[in-house]
Amino acid sequence: MVPEKLPSWLQTYTNKISSLELFGGNCANHVLVNEYNPGEGIMVSERYTEYIDVITGHIVAHCSVFILQPHEDGPLYYPTVTTISLGSHTLLDFYLPLNRQLSDEEDQVPRTEEQRHVLSLLLEPRSLFILREDLYKNYLHGIRPLCQDTLDHKVANLEQCTARVEETLPRRTRVSLTIRLVPKVLKTTLFLGKKK
């Protein structure tokens, strides 16, 4: 990763979250901004392909295939990822990974996504969500492409929220700021063609 300066408004939130000592005394240095319209879920880049000019060795084109699926955030940001939700709530769903089934001797039949769904968390607007420990390491997460959410008993944090079980919440446009620490960054800076 090549470092770039964050816009000052984002640096403010990054500093605030880092002051909670979530990143082992370091300051978070990576922010992913996602916008979800009602009906949209998380799109995950499944395959990133680069096309390289065989003579010069330069990348001439690249493309990613984006699909909707539960995913893990992987080792790059481990052990902590934080998310600020703005504008709308969403439901973040947690799933058992497919490979966890194989250890269970009675049940070698692949389960559907619905059967692997363990719990959801209601992320309210202006809330901070901290993903770490068991939920980071042992579960996949995803956001379903829905226009509204009916809260059921699988929503595990309703006691901490203002919403109630069986309530239906229409989704509005949500912007999420996923703030995390990438420990290894290049020492060089990226100049995007701006002359001083």
Ligand SMILES: O=C(O)CCC(=O)C(=O)O
């Ligand atoms: O938008 C969110 O709340 C989660 C996004 C996410 O899981 C990701 O980008 O890896």
Ligand SMILES: [Fe+2]
């Ligand atoms: Fe994620």
